[in-house]
Amino acid sequence: MTDLAYETDHLDLMSTPQDSGLHQLRPVPRISIQAFCETEAVANPIERAGEDRRMAKTHLKVHMGGVAGAVEFYRQAATPNLIILESRAEPKELLASLSQLAEVCDPTSKVVIIGHYNDVWLYRELIRSGISEYVVAPISMADIVSVIATIFVDPDAEPVGRSIAFIGAKGGVGSSTIAHNIAWSMSSLFESEVVVADLDLPFGTANINFDQDPAQGIAEAVFSPERIDEVYLDRLLAQCAERLSLLAAPSTLDRPYDFDAEAFAQIIDTAQRSAPLVVLDVPHVWTGWSRTTLARADDVVITATPELANLRNTKNLVDMLKKLRPNDAPPKLIVNQAGVPKRPEISAEDFAEPLGITPLAVIPFEPQLFGNASNNGRMLGEMDQNSPVVAQINDLAHILTGRREIRPQRKSALAGLLGRLNRKT
Template identity: 30%
Template structure:
């Protein structure tokens, strides 16, 4: 019997499951149960069921750290595994078991982010080795596993509507697309994300960003404000004039913890070129750059997008024009703007003070009210979630939509 233990070094929230297995047959269930007891895995739960049972259950609840699923009854194991990845939190380690001894399947499962595939009949030695390997290789596994997407939202200047967009985008992805979303307001003094969602600013974000040692999953859970079962917010309201001494390692650690637990981490960045914003942009999977149709907006869309892509070439850029139509006569024409920035504008959000003010002034995400602003924000969400929108009719479509 091994003397090694999978018990975590730090204390975790009691209700968070550490290990869950969904297993079809009793013989495999008994083996896994025995190994879980031998390894003293806390809060282990071994249930009867297939991968479909796991998909149904995990769509409704928090994911464990380690999950075993049974592919024995699965006709399309790869598509089931991908469906499972959709409902699971990104940082979960998944071990699959099954009755097909097939090297091709094994390889494809590993490519899909599964950390191991065990063929039945199981033995305690086999299961134990696999479980211990997930712990030893946790850092490596986390890199190959899916991490949540990191979306940096920046404006070419203040007041352009970055926070309106970040909050509505977060709400749309969390509510309409049913993904777990964390929204991080990195303007620690003047940030208005919490106001825009009618939440109290949380305490502890500054402390976390100043002391990497404070950050662990329990601390983050306690520091986040809950908007809904899929949307959580980290923000602050620090004293004006207080110097905040951000530790770059703390920011990195915070981001990686959040990306393990949420499908999307959306960061509202106050200053595109501050060291903190740079730290986010360098690791971002997506950059949403918000501008108006002004001359300064045009110049800075080009400058910020060039700097961002230089720092992080693999980042997907989305250029959003907001408040379009506010100064009809004074605005730069879309074609001229696009020529100057040497790329298309991806989404145009119309100026709609009635809808936007009505929502923002009472702390409601603008997208909840549907309408033209929500439709445009839905298109930004399409780009971030990878779904294509039939409504995007190219330049003409976007211009018509702007007028409509």
């Protein structure tokens, strides 16, 4: 549960928005919402809110059971972007029950409480503890839509979504395939909206991997930056799964794709205001725009195969990104295609030692699984959900969304080899 700033005049708990102001609200982004109610008088307007046109992109589910039902539910399930809870409990009892919710709630989830006590002390305590909003029942459909819009549509608020940029240490290491599969897992495992942006305009493979052939895609946005907003973005997105959308690359050579450093900045920012997770498939190039994209992403994931040239390139990327992002965590590493028959390889431990980074995963060479998925335009999880590789992809989805911690780094020794590399370059 995260904090949200509020003005002092917001302490009038009964001053909820009126229906007449709904027409001024912008559409709510692609977020997942779950409500746990105690009365039909609250459940019904929330269900009606889900049918409002401004909520058309959201995924809303209404349950009964209140706070206790939510705590029990989230012991086994990931929390959505927004949780709405109704409670008829007295103020102190309500605060005590929310401490149990905090134990099972993801830090990024926002929480709205619908209570039955018009108590300013309770409101202040809830906001101080990280609750996004407290509304006093009875409520209307317009109240619910307006509260959600206030939290997620405020133009001065931080973007809703996190951006995760994937780049390969070399071409052909499988960075795009890993990115697409992790994005698919995020959307299916956590019931969260994910947008994949294929930034490799001439040679992108996302349209093949997701079996899509959209008439429009990311090129239209890049070449018409003055048109970019949430509505225009919606027209360009291709639906790949229930909660996964694609900004496809044209994958044609009918024009040169030379861009300035800020070319993708506006569309990425717009995508982040439209979906909780934005996966950026960055090609293996070093240009002004790729440098800017990697520098500004919330997380960077480097995919490499366990070979010497990959080690050198990964080291260069890690060092440069640490300089570009001094206040961020270092980039994350995935070692892919490990165990190719008869190929001399660097062990994962030796590969990681000079980088100072523990690989998130070491994915084995599985040409049949990956080849069948690629040829059929399907994700690995759709081809064989019981595969150990799919389990690794799911683990990566948990780690990159903050639902699971990275294991501690293991020691090894390859400093001498990297020293020789540095002397040669």
